[in-house]
Amino acid sequence: MAVVAAGHRRGAEPHEGRVMSPPGRPPHAGVDVHAPSAARARNGARWLVDALVAEGVDTLFGYPGGAIMPFYDALHGAPLRHVLVRHEQGAAFAANGYARASGRVGVCVATSGPGASNLVTGIADAMLDSVPLVVITGQVATTLMGTDAFQELDVFGMTMPMVKHSFLARRAEDLPRIVGEAFRIARTGRPGPVLIDLPKDVQVAPAEHLPAHARSPVDAVPRPPDASLHEALALISQARRPVAYGGGGIVLADAVADFRTFVDATQMPTVLTLKGLGALPSEHPLNLGMLGMHGSRAANTAVQECDVLVVVGARFDDRATGKLAEFAPQARVVHMDFDASEIGKLRRADAGVRGDLRRTLAALTLPCAAHLHARHGAARRQWRAACQQRAHAHAARYDAPGDAVHAPTLLRRLSALAPAAIVACDVGQHQMWVAQHWRFDDPRKHLTSGALGAMGFGLPAAIGAQMQDPRAQVICVSGDGSFLMNVQELATLRRYDLPVKIVLLDNQALGMVRQWQELFFERRYSEIDLSDNPDFVAIARAFGIEALHVERAADVDHALDALLAARGPALLHVAIDTAANVWPLVPPNHSNAQMLDADDVASLPLAMPESATPPPEKPHALPA
Template sequence: MNGAQWLVQALVAEGVDTLFGYPGGAIMPFYDALYGASLRHILVRHEQGAAFAANGYARASGRVGVCVATSGPGATNLLTGIADAMLDSVPMVVITGQVPTPLMGTDAFQEVDVFGMSLPVVKHSFLVREVEALPEAVRDAFRLARSGRPGPVLIDLPKDVQTADASHLPPHAPAPADALPAPLHGPLDDALALIEGAQRPLVYGGGGIALGDTVGVFRAFVEATRLPTVLTLRGLGALPASHPLNLGMLGMHGTREANLAVQEADLLVVVGARFDDRATGKLDQFAPRARVVHLDGDAAEVNKLRHAEVAVLGDLCLALRRLTRAQPDCDDWRAQCLSRKTEYAARYDAPGPSVYAPQLLARLSALAPEAVVTCDVGQHQMWVAQHWRHTHPRRHLTSGALGAMGFGLPAAIGAQLQDPASQVICVSGDGSFLMNVQELATLGRYRLPVKIVLLDNQRLGLVRQWQQLFFDGRYSETDLSDNPDFGALAHAFGIAAFRLERADGVEHALHCLLACEGPALLHVCIDADANVWPLVPPNRNNAQMLFNPEDADAPLPA
């Protein structure tokens, strides 16, 4: 048994069933060891696709995603997907080939210091210089990826270590993830007192709810305390969109009722959120009347951007169970929040013959209520956040903190492979889609039944919107009117495709898309000038939202 063969059996022992990658010279011994092994390897068509697919696999399942590439350009092509996993706390183990140890530092063919390059975007990097170090590196890589705040870990594996004799190494023994500590009683008692004494308390939930496997307990906490709740982009689904206490997403493109509630609250119960700038708007004017109870598994997030009167650190499940006994007297506040939710509910009766993207997405969500939806980045991402009826955060996969275009299609591939029985829908924009369009070949090869909804406005829509509103209509390099025929492109990869141009064809087109047995693409032509509303302008607080000026019911700018 050589080092590469030992690594394959170690991955199996860690519970890995699927990995995503692309072979090359320095990783060839590992690929030779994969030949005939029980692991399922998915051959993507670009290493960035491998990283995003492993990322989507991990986000949808909660398990560690694994991707593999060779040295040099193979490794550097992974870095964007690794950075995305780091910033959104996604558990991944990344394996890269490296030139043989005697050649390291000599500028050998395809030699790049990926260990050094990756340091800012991983929880830890391992450069395995001898085969005897392999067991500890693999054990610690998976343990670190899963533990605490999850994230990516890199194993850089020189070619001679892969081919070295490993017959003397013991069978791999996985290490359990490090458990989060139980929260202290003192801060919990202080948090209870603040919640029960508040007149306008509000729950502000984030991505840490799913990361801590806390969704069920979080829902029980909201039910028991009956506190109005707002969610971040990555917290969507922690409370179902249908829940009466869910006011929706806060922040730059948040709902009016959510942003107004935040600005008027006298207490924020922050659960697994990090006061991201897209959520807070102008930070020094964010929730100006509110004290803060901050619950988080990562102590580094507490007091980083907003002072917390009470910090509850450690296991979120234990903390929320203790706080469930709180019974604040806030009936008037709750009624006000819920009244606004009804008053400001989204409307889908857009005039004219063009397809109205929010209405299409709301209808698709109703037709596929349990689907996993993946997004790229741009206007379509915000419309999905606003108008999809999210039921669980692991069914909404989006590049939150990094905002990486090209994420959606490979992430959908990973999500489909983690549960072949699930329904997976990728919503993309014409700009983002072409960033990793080559993964249509992966979709076609494995006949994965992913459904793609491509919203095509022939523009880089979100950038164009900002140029319209804040750069005096100077539309610099956002025109994509020379887009290819996306239907013909899908057909070239053996994928069914449909085209939708009019609002009166939405229902038929969606039914045709969902009825396809294999992969399919719906090319949706939308208005090039359509904007995402509401919008909090830069350097404004969340109450100072802009609304569609064509809407007769739009309030005047604050």
């Protein structure tokens, strides 16, 4: 199917730019696709494109417009794959998914004004989850800055609280320094987003005299100090009930193998954060699962009872700790992290080890194992057995009664059918079900908006993950609320024929908000009704994407087989019970020891009796 140039971007005059065809698809006959003339002088925009290639960038995600038009002109014919998304937020999330899945720097591009402001949520997500991004935004010419020019926006100031660093280029001569520093900062230490705001006159300024771009080396990661290693060893060696607490910093430090070696050698029961899932395979006998608000009972109980908590690349997030003052009350804490600001930030560390996690774990593995095996061996074996027995006793069950689809069972089955898949997840109940029931063996296969909790993340992140490895099996798990926030990216899936598989769990409600209103707001359901959802199967098919529907548990296996067998992109719409909740649950501002299951709801002080459940909200009346 040909790509037709229809309409133009905000601020761009018709026919001002060129349309690049997606890979493998012929251009429209009326579109100029001739390679740029070699005789054209190199300007700032063309220098930047060459610099991106020199940095090793192969893919960028964006949407053109007036102030960034010279850059898009320079892209024409360049050896870079540009992915045209259908909303700038999709560009930021796609670059985010690309970076999370690959470990490389993701790149996204937008024009000035609304184009740049639409990137902000994706930039914030990258900052809070430590994802390396370089964000390039067009800006009005330097001579117009400060005059309230058309589509002028102070993107530099607006994004300052949510980036590692911001650059505003004022001359073409600034570009070599800025680009080198941007990529170095994005990938150095604790990764994060870096902004390059690029005025239009800088893009068109002569750049023939600028040197070829040279990639800046990444700063060396500091070695852990010997004194802190000795302190950590002294504490760990005294443990009778140790627990390892692994977080997202493990994968950022490329320390997954080292962490697994440490756990195997020390035989510590292990808990993981949302972003740490996969650092230890889900099936590992020492893996007690995720801790925190929707963590496993085995994980939370072990942390509450341990005497030494060995924290590796985690930050004591409130969703993991529950009521912080009552978190791991009996434990002395060993905290290992690259970022010195995290050590002691929320919980005092009895032994803090700042530095390269790989070196830290390598230095401690054998000494810790030797000391632990030599001392308190019987007590630790009893502790480990108790933790494992509790994990077995409280393991999730997948024998839900009735004919309706049970979301955890469906996800567990899909995990077994697609064990190597990269899963990009949206935010809500389904996000927690994925964390609880999918069996991850690699943190880079679990893409989720952790700290920011941004709905609309899943589909564009899946696009980015698929673009970084066309051979990968990529699955997007979304909910009916999240999915509509970036549903337009179905057009991107179809345009580039990406074989992403979408599982859309539809409970016709904002499920997590509804659950909290049920449990903690006396069932006063406010603005959570989505019973007027559109026909999602029809929407997918309108975009040219294969789609099917399932609503009976007996049909789930056949539906999943059909979904995975589809050659291109496909969507499975799954109808689930509106009243389904995520269990277990730690109520807000409670200790992780106070976990609730469905049977405990009646004991909640704010819960109403079942008979007081109000009827579902009626959808807003729609005009005929």
